Amino acid sequence: MLIKSVSQLIGHTPLIDLQIDVPNHSHIYAKLEMFNPGGSIKDRLGQYMIQDAINHGDVIEGTTTIIEPTAGNTGIGVALAAQQHHLPAILVVPEKFSFEKQQLMKALGAKLINTQVTKASRVRLKKHTGSMNKRLTVLFQCSLKIRQIRLLITTHWHRNW
Incomplete structure (x- = not known):
């Protein structure tokens, strides 16, 4: 993937399933905002x-x-x-x-x-x-x-x- 502008990278951060055992077969996800170019949301x-x-x-x-x-x-x-x-x-x-x-x-x-x-x-x-x-x-x-x-x-x- 070729990126032509840093702004293309902003907001396209991965979502991870934390695979924590929680009631009712629920899932907890975390958005990895530290992957933004400036390091935060x-x-x-x-x-x-x-x-x-x-x-x-x-x-x-x-x-x-x-x-x-x-x-x-x-x-x-x-x-x-x-x-x-x-x-x-x-x-x-x-x-x-x-x-x-x-x-x-x-x-x-x-x-x-x-x-x-x-x-x-x-x-x-x-x-x-x-x-x-x-x-x-x-x-x-x-x-x-x-x-x-x-x-x-x-x-x-x-x-x-």
């Missing part, structure tokens, strides 16, 4: 969010800058999808975020902005990240803040994938 989410934005005309391929705060695997999924659509991506991540994941996001072409993490509560961190996103949106006028946490798409995607 969040590759699907990144691809879905960016494709949905393109479909709705919110993104101009090759022009719009994607801005996303992340402290997890979604950043890798967004960076992967942005690269496939030739979109610049800026990911706002806590400075203590995994070094390896930051390196992977950079290798996928994303620019990272590290936010300082202090003893502040999660609410203050979210507020700081939100104000950083607003400032970035002003700097990059042709940009889209994905705002994964607030998107209804996220709920829709989780129910339908």
Whole structure:
């Protein structure tokens, strides 16, 4: 099988029968999402969010800058999808975020902005990240803040994938 784009690999992960003895002759299956190119189910989410934005005309391929705060695997999924659509991506991540994941996001072409993490509560961190996103949106006028946490798409995607 010849793969012409990494996006062809996203979501086509194997399903395994765990062959665990359970009542009523039931079966337990596990979806091996770690086989996605970025190593998690969040590759699907990144691809879905960016494709949905393109479909709705919110993104101009090759022009719009994607801005996303992340402290997890979604950043890798967004960076992967942005690269496939030739979109610049800026990911706002806590400075203590995994070094390896930051390196992977950079290798996928994303620019990272590290936010300082202090003893502040999660609410203050979210507020700081939100104000950083607003400032970035002003700097990059042709940009889209994905705002994964607030998107209804996220709920829709989780129910339908």
